[in-house]
Amino acid sequence: MQITPPELNTLTALIESFPQLRAKILTELTYKNQSFPVICAELGSEVADKPCVLFVGGVHGVERIGTQVILALLESLLARLDWDSQLQILLTKIRIAFVPIVNPIGLLNGTRCNGQQVDLMRNAPIDATTKVTFLVGGQRVTPLLPWYRGTKGVEPETAALISYVELLQSNASSVISLDAHSGFGLSDHIWFPFAGSHQPIKSLGQIYHLKQLYKASFPHHNHYQFSPQSLIYRTHGDIWDYLAMKQNDTPLLPLTLEMGSWAWVKKNPRQLFNFAGLFNPQKQHRHVRTLRKHTVLMQFLMDLAASRVIEDMSGELLTRQYAAAMQDWYN
Numbered sequence: 001m002q003i004t005p006p007e008l009n010t011l012t013a014l015i016e017s018f019p020q021l022r023a024k025i026l027t028e029l030t031y032k033n034q035s036f037p038v039i040c041a042e043l044g045s046e047v048a049d050k051p052c053v054l055f056v057g058g059v060h061g062v063e064r065i066g067t068q069v070i071l072a073l074l075e076s077l078l079a080r081l082d083w084d085s086q087l088q089i090l091l092t093k094i095r096i097a098f099v100p101i102v103n104p105i106g107l108l109n110g111t112r113c114n115g116q117q118v119d120l121m122r123n124a125p126i127d128a129t130t131k132v133t134f135l136v137g138g139q140r141v142t143p144l145l146p147w148y149r150g151t152k153g154v155e156p157e158t159a160a161l162i163s164y165v166e167l168l169q170s171n172a173s174s175v176i177s178l179d180a181h182s183g184f185g186l187s188d189h190i191w192f193p194f195a196g197s198h199q200p201i202k203s204l205g206q207i208y209h210l211k212q213l214y215k216a217s218f219p220h221h222n223h224y225q226f227s228p229q230s231l232i233y234r235t236h237g238d239i240w241d242y243l244a245m246k247q248n249d250t251p252l253l254p255l256t257l258e259m260g261s262w263a264w265v266k267k268n269p270r271q272l273f274n275f276a277g278l279f280n281p282q283k284q285h286r287h288v289r290t291l292r293k294h295t296v297l298m299q300f301l302m303d304l305a306a307s308r309v310i311e312d313m314s315g316e317l318l319t320r321q322y323a324a325a326m327q328d329w330y331n
């Protein structure tokens with residue numbers, strides 16, 4: 001009998017129930033004689049040259065709350081398709097893409113790594129140009145320790161996500177992505193490249209503008225600390241670093257949502273004795289609260305994309321926001 005992580009069953013059931021959801025298998029993994037698909041699913045415009053928002057989860061299998069937050073958004077959108085005329089209009093303006101389970105075997109096993117013990121977020125073909133954080137930064141010494149980069153090149157999950165983002169970029173006027181993780185710190189963070197250097201990302205001015213608009217528009221939902229990931233810790237092989245480095249004319253704003261799980265542990269110290277408990281809220285009320293906590297941010301990203309605010313920034317505004325970002329984050 002095939003054993004699948006419950007989140008993959010949820011995704012498959014949604015695809016079966018909603019023909020409007022255009023799903024594809026990006027890659028098929030084999031593990032212990034079973035097959036596990038990495039699935040993408042899309043809603044909204046199929047026309048090239050429209051903005052695209054991509055929601056990613058489950059890069060680290062143990063951080064299943066990331067997958068669950070993304071699936072909760074997808075379920076909500078699908079439930080509203082029939083009656084929500086605002087959503088119907090939104091979907092004519094943008095494409096919304098989902099890869100909720102990048103690492104299905106990690107989800108199955110409750111591990112950070114994939115079936116080959118590789119940490120996918122250390123596995124992209126890119127080396128940090130600054131000194132990385134010890135161990136956490138990625139290592140090729142042994143798969144027995146976490147943050148293993150692998151020695152056999154790019155894993156199929158990593159390759160699948162990279163090619164999918166590039167495909168989206170080739171069919172879009174801009175791509176904003178949100179990759180949901182958990183496990184760091186007391187509060188929620190939004191990180192963006194680079195993880196492997198202190199250089200500013202090409203879309204820094206746009207990202208800063210996005211942050212400013214979010215802060216001004218939703219001041220009571222602004223529980224996020226925005227920063228380049230290199231200010232927190234430095235790693236090799238970050239997938240978003242790799243994509244951000246590539247020459248591509250389509251703007252990419254790659255955001256990582258890092259949900260602060262230490263707060264859940266602090267409130268429920270028994271979680272310390274359960275590995276998954278370090279990364280996921282264990283109490284029902286906290287779990288539900290986490291599932292709804294990021295709705296405003298995710299809706300904001302879709303509305304922002306549909307309004308083409310980022311694409312239509314004037315040269316003067318871009319220069320001003322870039323300078324402000326340099327001042328705040330790179331001084």
Ligand SMILES: [Zn+2]
Pocket residue numbers: 059060063181182183
């Ligand atoms: Zn993670």
